[in-house]
Amino acid sequence: MLKGIDPLLSPELLKLLAGMGHDDAVVLADANFAVMSLGAGKAVLRLPGVGLARAMDAVASVLPLAEDVPHPVVYMQVGGSEPGYRSALQRETLAVLARHGLHEGQAEGVERYAFYERVRQACAIVVTGELEPWGNFLLRKGVLGLALRP
Numbered sequence: 001m002l003k004g005i006d007p008l009l010s011p012e013l014l015k016l017l018a019g020m021g022h023d024d025a026v027v028l029a030d031a032n033f034a035v036m037s038l039g040a041g042k043a044v045l046r047l048p049g050v051g052l053a054r055a056m057d058a059v060a061s062v063l064p065l066a067e068d069v070p071h072p073v074v075y076m077q078v079g080g081s082e083p084g085y086r087s088a089l090q091r092e093t094l095a096v097l098a099r100h101g102l103h104e105g106q107a108e109g110v111e112r113y114a115f116y117e118r119v120r121q122a123c124a125i126v127v128t129g130e131l132e133p134w135g136n137f138l139l140r141k142g143v144l145g146l147a148l149r150p
Contacts, residue, residue: 008058013045016124017063020141025122026063028055030135035127038116043124052130053092056137059126060100066142071108073097076115076136084109089132 001007005014020026029035030052035044047055066072073094078087086094086109094107110118118138119125128135 006058006061008047008050008055009062010045013047013059013126014062016043016045017059017141020063020123022143023066023069023140025118025138025140026059027119027122027125028052028059028137028139029125029127030130030133031127032131032133033125033127033136034116035125038119039125042122044127045124046127047129049129052089052128052132052135052137053096055126055128055130056093057096057100059139060097063139064142064144065097065100065102065106066140068142069140071106072140072142073102073107074115074118074138075107075109076134077109077111078134079112087132087134089130089135093135093137 009017017026075090075093078085078090090109094102097107115136115138122138
């Protein structure tokens with residue numbers, strides 16, 4: 001056990017997040033996510049019985065989001081919905097990210113198959129126990145450090 005670290009962050013998950021570099025992406029997915037086909041060759045970790053918002057809170061507590069891209073957070077749009085629609089789960093998860101520094105407009109909803117294409121570039125997938133569909137997010141890692149010296 002470590003002091004100040006969310007107990008949901010297992011040694012494997014902490015190692016994965018710490019090993020990611022600037023602009024690497026990790027996916028937090030619902031329990032229905034197509035991990036067998038989209039996760040080939042990637043690190044896949046499972047958090048069975050853990051909801052998406054709770055998992056996101058733990059991950060966001062240690063993962064800096066990229067500040068050099070317009071949308072460091074991407075989520076899968078609900079199929080058949082109007083543009084801009086967000087499910088209650090998506091709103092809740094974005095509120096969690098806002099508490100960890102995500103600003104309005106930094107999250108982008110993308111169509112299901114476009115989301116899958118972005119997942120193919122991610123380095124890892126964390127499959128939660130979330131049963132509500134369309135609960136899939138991709139996070140781009142930022143940097144921790146000092147500003148450039150003149």
